[in-house]
Amino acid sequence: KAGVTQTPRYLIKTRGQQVTLSCSPISGHRSVSWYQQTPGQGLQFLFEYFSETQRNKGNFPGRFSGRQFSNSRSEMNVSTLELGDSALYLCASSLGGTQETQYFGPGTRLLVL
Amino acid sequence: DAKTTQPTSMDCAEGRAANLPCNHSTISGNEYVYWYRQIHSQGPQYIIHGLKNNETNEMASLIITEDRKSSTLILPHATLRDTAVYYCIVRVAGSNTGKLIFGQGTTLQVKP
Numbered sequence: 009k010a011g012v013t014q015t016p017r018y019l020i021k022t023r024g025q026q027v028t029l030s031c032s033p034i035s036g037h038r039s040v041s042w043y044q045q046t047p048g049q050g051l052q053f054l055f056e057y058f059s060e061t062q063r064n065k066g067n068f069p070g071r072f073s074g075r076q077f078s079n080s081r082s083e084m085n086v087s088t089l090e091l092g093d094s095a096l097y098l099c100a101s102s103l104g105g106t107q108e109t110q111y112f113g114p115g116t117r118l119l120v121l
Numbered sequence: 122d123a124k125t126t127q128p129t130s131m132d133c134a135e136g137r138a139a140n141l142p143c144n145h146s147t148i149s150g151n152e153y154v155y156w157y158r159q160i161h162s163q164g165p166q167y168i169i170h171g172l173k174n175n176e177t178n179e180m181a182s183l184i185i186t187e188d189r190k191s192s193t194l195i196l197p198h199a200t201l202r203d204t205a206v207y208y209c210i211v212r213v214a215g216s217n218t219g220k221l222i223f224g225q226g227t228t229l230q231v232k233p
Binding site for chain 1: 155157162163164165166167170208218219220221222223224225
């Protein structure tokens, strides 16, 4: 079974631009969670989508948003990019039920100049 | 979710067992212990999880103390490819949330 895939793998943007990242979960998984990883803050939870609805949300500004499609694929969008948004963005998928294990993708590395 | 404490770094000789400790003294009775690892700049990889009994799979063993206030992840025969950051996470049982709270983890360096 194919793992979690994320596209693109690398991205360079400039301040003020917006960016959209994509995540395809493992087949059959209905939950997709997004995380941001930076050297200073470590791995931080952004939000989770389950059956096209946001189920959990971390402590990030409204510039960070996401959505999930009927096939469980998910996208996250960051508007008005700031230098501090440079990070590795990871998504993880799970079946979505009680205590289901999450499996992570390889991440998208975003550099904001 | 309970907070976990892990040593910042550890070394292990190749071929020897790597024992990674985790303290979770405030763990509740319904919280599971999960272990993930992250090899440089890759996505975290699930290793193992448990509630109160010791667990073993093809990757590792998880030993949880009887009072559940601490646990140890054991990699029985460490290889250079096991060099990574290891995260110990506690998670509420019955939780259907996808939210995992990562600490700083333990950087394990396996040396030849």
